[in-house]
Amino acid sequence: MTHTPGQPDSRAVPAGGRPEPVPCATTPERRPGGRTARVRAQVLDAVRAELGEHGYEGLTVEGVAARAGVHRTTVYRRWEDVGGLLADVLDAAGEDDWEPTDTGSLRGDLTALNDEIQESLVARPSVPRALMAAAFRSARAAEAQQRLWEDRYARCETIVERAVGRGELPARTDARSLLIASTAPLYHQLVLLGTAPDPRLPARAATTATLAAAAGAFGLPVPEE
Amino acid sequence: MTHTPGQPDSRAVPAGGRPEPVPCATTPERRPGGRTARVRAQVLDAVRAELGEHGYEGLTVEGVAARAGVHRTTVYRRWEDVGGLLADVLDAAGEDDWEPTDTGSLRGDLTALNDEIQESLVARPSVPRALMAAAFRSARAAEAQQRLWEDRYARCETIVERAVGRGELPARTDARSLLIASTAPLYHQLVLLGTAPDPRLPARAATTATLAAAAGAFGLPVPEE
DNA sequence: ATCTTAAAGCAACAGATGTCGCACTAGTGG
DNA sequence: CCACTAGTGCGACATCTGTTGCTTTAAGAT
Structure with a gap:
């Protein structure tokens, strides 16, 4: 569940799930390399941490960016707003291996x-x-x-x-x-x-x-x- | 349910339900008269109207004040924020005479x-x-x-x-x-x-x-x- | 009518929030 | 090693949101 910073995850998700600016066929995958993935992991970790500390009320783009060690503008550009951040977190949450316990009845x-x-x-x-x-x-x-x-x-x-x-x-x-x-x-x-x-x-x-x-x-x- | 503007309701509710600034016993009821009640009715009507048109997302203190023909500051002072407005609306909503229909089973x-x-x-x-x-x-x-x-x-x-x-x-x-x-x-x-x-x-x-x-x-x- | 004062109007301000253009950094490919 | 450029950093700006001090209005009492 928790992303390990510095170890970029291989999921080449278009970050916020938003429609991309039309890749021109010459660029099949934009730039899945180190920094981009690292920033995404840092930001999502920051969102979860902020959520755990201050709840939804206290969740602000400013705070997330600061905790992730990233500039505000970066967050706004990639995730648009708080809702986009949480949408990304939600999608990541579905990737665990949870299953209901078997009690016998x-x-x-x-x-x-x-x-x-x-x-x-x-x-x-x-x-x-x-x-x-x-x-x-x-x-x-x-x-x-x-x-x-x-x-x-x-x-x-x-x-x-x-x-x-x-x-x-x-x-x-x-x-x-x-x-x-x-x-x-x-x-x-x-x-x-x-x-x-x-x-x-x-x-x-x-x-x-x-x-x-x-x-x-x-x-x-x-x-x- | 709908307040008739100009016909002040007699409910001497402390508006937002907030703790009052300690009435000094000499003023048992602040000023339940015409303007105060009229403003309250105008504002609550405006809240319901805005809610019906733009939903919760589009509900802003600015918009409510404008529609009610009242200054922003007045709304902030009496209701504090959007939550306070809706709390007042909710309390008013409980004063109807609704009851479940009787179908026989x-x-x-x-x-x-x-x-x-x-x-x-x-x-x-x-x-x-x-x-x-x-x-x-x-x-x-x-x-x-x-x-x-x-x-x-x-x-x-x-x-x-x-x-x-x-x-x-x-x-x-x-x-x-x-x-x-x-x-x-x-x-x-x-x-x-x-x-x-x-x-x-x-x-x-x-x-x-x-x-x-x-x-x-x-x-x-x-x-x- | 006139005085008192709670409540509303007004304007200036402070902070948060979001946007934009430009410079720079660092993956990617030659 | 070098060129290219997506993605990030940076700062300036616009806007929205909420606050404060003061003035003005009008309800209620004398």
């Missing part, structure tokens, strides 16, 4: 997942929370956020597949809906409602979703009977 | 509620969405938002009470958890995940919650058998 898996979510959301300052805040302000960050959600929920579908394999769930189950039903109350209460975190909430939400699933709430074609 | 009531929610969230620009965005940036707006959520969910508890009265649910049912389970997927998908609105989502989320409730997912003390 659907309810256990969902509870473990919810525990992880709750933990990441109650931390102060919370990076995921900051990224959600950013998604409200920047279209680019919102798109990156969407990609990350999609990736995460796709990985979580293995939870449902395992449950189907164990016979806990019917084969044709809408995995995505089940996962959302299980996790949504957490985000709703912790992020939107702003209620105090309840240590039993993760388990309760997971249990509710499990019960609904057992009652056939997420059956796909519902063969009626 | 738990599932129907929850579906109707979700339909209303979805409708308010897919509108562009969406005022509720703007208020949520504001809650991320301003502590004052966040508190006001919290008060509004609390008020809304409290009113919705009548849905559960009616269902209990009809014998659809056991007497000891955790109304709040049921309501959150029913509504959270909507907010999660439309606000956080940013997925395209699905016209059947409200009904499906309501059905899921109803099934879970029937399975005893929201029983309060659970007398064990």
Whole structure:
């Protein structure tokens, strides 16, 4: 996850994901060499550090540039604004190897997942929370956020597949809906409602979703009977 | 809901909800008279109008002041910042007489509620969405938002009470958890995940919650058998 | 009517934020 | 080794955002 400065990553991503100024076919890849990649790594590291220290509120282009040892103008030119920075961070966040833990039961898996979510959301300052805040302000960050959600929920579908394999769930189950039903109350209460975190909430939400699933709430074609 | 300019409202609210500069007991109420109230009404109307036209992104103190026909400084002094403005708007929003519609069944009531929610969230620009965005940036707006959520969910508890009265649910049912389970997927998908609105989502989320409730997912003390 | 004073208007200022042209540095290719 | 140039550094500038001291207006009381 953490980029090692000085060891340029080989990903030749167009930095901010913005449309490039039309490479004229003679320049297939602009200049993926040392300095460019190094600056990108420094800046993204700085963003994560600033986010961890001051949260989204305290995240400013000025501060990021200073911490990265880079000039303001460079950041503005490559990432445009704070939203662009976070979009890049979000894309990088999707490149880890996270996967849901296997506890042996659907309810256990969902509870473990919810525990992880709750933990990441109650931390102060919370990076995921900051990224959600950013998604409200920047279209680019919102798109990156969407990609990350999609990736995460796709990985979580293995939870449902395992449950189907164990016979806990019917084969044709809408995995995505089940996962959302299980996790949504957490985000709703912790992020939107702003209620105090309840240590039993993760388990309760997971249990509710499990019960609904057992009652056939997420059956796909519902063969009626 | 809409304030009629020129007809000062009698609510002697301390405007922004901020701690007042200690009234010296000789001045029990500062100056609730015409101009003060009129300015407040003008400004709040301007906020709602700007929000409807440009969304949260385009909401600026400068624009609000101009539209309200008031000087910038006045807005800064009474509301401090955009968050303060929205907090005041949020508090005013809680003073309506909204109540959940009665369709005759738990599932129907929850579906109707979700339909209303979805409708308010897919509108562009969406005022509720703007208020949520504001809650991320301003502590004052966040508190006001919290008060509004609390008020809304409290009113919705009548849905559960009616269902209990009809014998659809056991007497000891955790109304709040049921309501959150029913509504959270909507907010999660439309606000956080940013997925395209699905016209059947409200009904499906309501059905899921109803099934879970029937399975005893929201029983309060659970007398064990 | 007139006095008092809370609140609004006004203008000048300070700081943050973002932009632009130009110079320079350092990969890249000959 | 040298030439080329994408990308960065630098400083000057424009703008937006928020603050402060003072003046003016008008609500409320005598």
